[in-house]
Amino acid sequence: MSPVGSKPPTASGVFYDQGALVASATAGAASGPEHVEVPTRYDAVLLSGFGGPEGQDDVIPFLRNVTRGRGIPDDRLEEVAHHYRHFGGVSPINEHNRELRAALEARLAERGLPLPVYWGNRNWTPFLNEAIGRAHADGHRTLIAIPTSAYSSYSSCRQYREDWADALEDTGLQAEVRIDKVRPFFDHPGFVQPFIDGVDAAIAEAASHGLDPAELEVLFCTHSVPTIDAQLSGPHDDNALAGGAYPAQHRAVAEYVMAQAAPAVSWQLVYQSRSGPPHQPWLEPDVNDAITALQGRRGVVLVPLGFVSDHMEVMWDLDTEAVETAEEAGLWVRRTPTPGVSDAFVDALVDLVAERVEGRPAGQRASVTALGPWYDVCRPGCCENRRLGFRPAIAGLAP
Template identity: 70%
Template sequence: MSREPEHHDPSAGEGALAASGRREVKPPKASGVHLEDGAKVPSATPAAQSGPEHVVEPVAYDAILLSGFGGPEGQDDVLPFLRNVTRGRGIPDERLEEVAHHYRRFGGVSPINDQNRNLRQALKSALAEAGLDLPVYWGNRNWAPYLDEALASAAEDGVRRMLAIPTSAYSSYSSCRQYREDWADALEASATQEIIQIDKVRQFFSHPGFIQPFIDGVREAIAEATQAGHDPSSIEVLFSTHSIPTQDAELSGAGLFADVEGGGYAAQHLAVAEEVMAAAAPGISWQLVYQSRSGPASQPWLEPDINDALEGLEDRSAVLIVPLGFVSDHMEVIWDLDTEAAETAERLGLWSRRTPTPGTHPAFVGALVDLVRERIAGRPVGERANATSLGPWFDVCRPGCCANRRLGFAPAIAGLQP
């Protein structure tokens, strides 16, 4: 299922409840965002409002907003959840059921909510150990607990300045700007636009704490493959991430990668993969592949698909599948990689292993704490943790970065308009 955004469908009904008592419908699209004179960054703290690429002014935040994609937690949740994900695209329930069977095979439960519950707890503990007295509110884009519920709760608790952490490391419409749009929706739906200011941490693909879990996973899998009798020359490493439309990819990364096929989205993944391989398995063959594409066949998406790449490994006996584009396990990991790709590898006679996602790896949780500390302190760019040739990414998204031409402009915060 694509992670593409959706426009508000007025016919969807407001406040519908699932059988569990949870609300079925995500907040409607924002009708507007408070914009100050001079193209100020909407709903941002004063340090970020003028739109600097990197905020080097200390900011006293009241809380953290951990933001996830969301996922169903029972069979009755599956279709309402998928309607939220695809809202505004006119997809009938019969077609949604083609994707729903992925969830139904696992009892209608995506692992993503439990993953985020664990991440929230790990982050709360790590912040406390670092001496940072910051509560962590958690809200999802597409299922309970929703972002507007998290913001309403934060406002009631007296929170006024929040630093948002999206559970996505890279730049693209679906992995960055759509979060910014959904924060705008949630602010309006919770009537907190004039109460709460939200900044966001930089896209954290280049932070060594995000990269370290992948290094550990590749090292362990390489050792396992060699113990199973596979020579390093017979091993291929496939770094897998979610495919996106090529048009979206071209607009990712603030237009800085016009000469790179796949734009900033691909460039960032390639930079991370290079660091992983240099540290974990120098000399072993690898490639960047994609998964989970959807949409009409006439629309170009980033390729190659992981299953096509597996078909092309005629001179390999072992393959390592690295979910480089994902912070934690969810349906697109356990279905597209652990089920479909694993079945393809088995059919081809390939020994295969899928390495872990960062999840609650101590290095990753430590990285999130470091991202919070750098914004609290206003840390200069040259002193920020970075492990790739691309350097620390922007704190404030640039004009037009990761826009979606097919859907047009939608209100967004934590970045310069449009």
């Protein structure tokens, strides 16, 4: 196993039980159904985060982990590091996940599912190999994993699956520990409700400042990704997902939020936090460009639709840069809350676990868009990354 406090190396392969089509999966998921509708007994929950630095000395090592294998020199990383250094080198994401872990474990027990919740990160301590190792040492062999990301794409779904494979191989537990994952929860009502409440509250606050709804623009903000990654997100055989699952899922949720909260208010889906070489196409428009281009508006509402909690992309890219852009344009601006540890969101995560424990039929699962409920077991080639090359993954049909 890698030294404590270090990210595991890339897995060389994955472990299949005889006849299984899904690596390191429980019996119900191993044959690869889109929705697992047989009850499964789990020992524990694996809450899986992105990770973030917790001090100035952590920032560059953390960014090295995030960009591992891409050959990015430290002087380039320092250009991003100043976002973290502005906040003392501390990302709020780890503290949020500590709170979420505790809230989820307590709510599971209240719902009659007394499962311990282990928390591990992809890019900073506690790493996933540490969390899986602790769960195994405590006697747990069958885990249900929850990524702290709601949508389908390489960075928000498949990369978690790859990192679980890395952690299993690194610990030597790939033949002993089984890991299933919950479905992408972008349209679970408990994830969506905090955004509805946030838009409703922001529009009411704007009215108290003398702004009519017709003078507002709601911008649904999410992390930009390379257009090729967006196009390859989701299953390749679904012709209904023009442009890929990632933008389609966001659009569907944004449409639902506005239908519930403010059907008469204008809105857009915009992107943020672009990185990579300038010549590489990424999803657009950028949130700042969209704000600058607004005509006939006196106010803008920023909705962090792509994010579970407040972290650096929210605190810097929205609360700092986008708010500054809006204020320079003379616009009234508000940013709505993320789901965080709201009761609705924690209840949603409990419900996702309960779906798999019960083997709940797909038609009885909660979802608010026509796209859901999404798959439990990822389809072949789902969310592949042709830019970085193939890496072994679990919780989905090969490749």
